[in-house]
Amino acid sequence: MVDAITAEPHGLVDHLGRGGRVSALLRAEVDADGPDAGALRLVSTRVTVRVLGRARSLPAVAAPRVTLVERFDDDADVQRVSLRLSAPLIGTLYRYEGAFRYRIEPDTGQGTP
Helix, strand or coil, rough: CCCEEEEEECEEEEEEEEHHCEEEEEEEEEECCCCCCEEEEEEEEEEEEEEEEEECCCCCCCCCCEEEEEEEECCCCCCEEEEEEECCCCCEEEEEEECCCCCCCCCCCCCCC
8 A cells, every 4th residue: 555645735645545545634642641642643634535636625524634643662772653544423444553663665666646
C-alpha cells in the first residue's frame, strides 16, 4: 500500500493508494501531558477521494477520521505507533498498534503520489 505524507501550503496531507486516490488533511499536535507526553498526534480534518480524475471532499458527517499517535520509546529504542480509523455513527473501523525502528532511505521515485 502506498502511504505518503507531504507538506503542502494548507498543511500536512496523507496520500493513500496509487495516485493518491484517497487523501486526508492532517492537524499535527504534540501531547504536553499524560501517557503520550511528547508524542506526535496527527488527526484528519478533511478526507478527499479522487474518482475519474476529480477530487471530492467527503462531508464531515460521512468522512472517516484517522488518528495517529507516534512516539519514541527510549527503553526499547523503537518508535511506537497507534492508528485508529473511525466513522461517524459506526465507530472504530480499524485499529493498529506496533513498533518499528526508524531509518531514512533514499527516495527511489516509487510510491510517491
